[in-house]
Amino acid sequence: MERIILHCDLNSFYASVELLSHPDLRQTPVAVCGDPTSRHGIILAKNEPAKRFGVQTAETIWQAKKKCPDLVLLPPHHHLYREYSRKVNDIYGQYTDLVEPFGIDESWLDVTGTLHLFGGDARALADTLRRRMRQELGLTLSVGVSFNKVFAKLGSDYKKPDATTVISPENWREIVWPLPVGDLLYVGGAARKLLGQYGVDTIGQLAACKPDMLEQLMGKMGLQLHSYANGLDADPVRSRFEKEPVKSVGNGTTFPQNLTTRDQVRQGIAMLADSVASRLRHLGLYAGGLQVTVRDPQFRDRSRQTRLSAPTHLIREVTETAMDLTEQIWKPPSPIRALTVTAIHLMEAEDTYEQVDLFGGSAATRQRSEKLEAAMDRIRGKYGSSAIAYGAAAPEKEEDPLP
CATH class of the missing domain: 1.10.150.20 (5' to 3' exonuclease, C-terminal subdomain)
Structure with a gap:
């Protein structure tokens, strides 16, 4: 049986939600941006008038202002975005129980088994959803209709804003x-x-x-x-209430000041590794590999990843591997604006196995580390995440930048 999949993409979502409170700015170039004082001064979203000036998501505010001097900047309100995302997905849920969010502003809907209840015309159903978004929530929607998830997403991107595109078994080669x-x-x-x-x-x-x-x-x-x-995508649409398998666990941060020394970088990595390792233990997972991403002040990203010879969720091992990866792509005193540490190739405890310790330690040493970090988790659970810190993450005396 041929599937009928819709991909619904809210247009300029952050900006559209903000403009609900600023209707007088609808025809004015508007962008939602982070706080420049905390070094997060980049464009998060923009409306259609701003797009016509070439304003792009993720560029810096000064770059956007250079293109559009009259650009109006609004601060983000993430609680509102979550609230509207929930409202939107509740509407989708009135048509099928197979609603799979893809980020906060996009969702796939599998209406194969329910379309007959709503007239049997997929394009008409997509148009109904678009009309309801405008009338009930004041938002616009682009919808792709196809026989698999990948082409449905291509359809929602094909024509924006506020449009329906059908990519069918008959026309997909011509369009795609x-x-x-x-x-x-x-x-x-x-x-x-x-x-x-x-x-x-x-x-x-x-x-x-x-x-x-x-x-x-x-x-x-x-x-x-x-x-x-070649149109061969059989990936199912999951219910939004179905637990999605965790594929990676990561944490990243932009630092108040650029990092230029090994000690500074190690402290930053240790802090991120602590967070990643704690979340892995909370989820009952082990990292089979690690990835590090280094961002410089010009917003250029460089990444390295590696497989681990022994799966881990220990802070020390995550820190050491992440530091090794970082030093493959960074040399002091080159400035680092932001770092991200991500655990990949995740596995559950029963899938792990003992190998020679990657770090040269004994099984007894790893056992002690397991007990120590489990005790840290219990203390944090009772007294808060800042109640105790792993030694590697504690502040050290800062060394002078290398000449």
């Missing part, structure tokens, strides 16, 4: 294959650049590639993208 390869779900900047080096600039060219070549270039992800480009 001419699109830039970067429009395909999970083709990020690095993958787009890599594929471009081999002359793959459109989704159709990706579909025509030999799978073994893509596997050699990109591993399993290459095979997955090849399937997506």
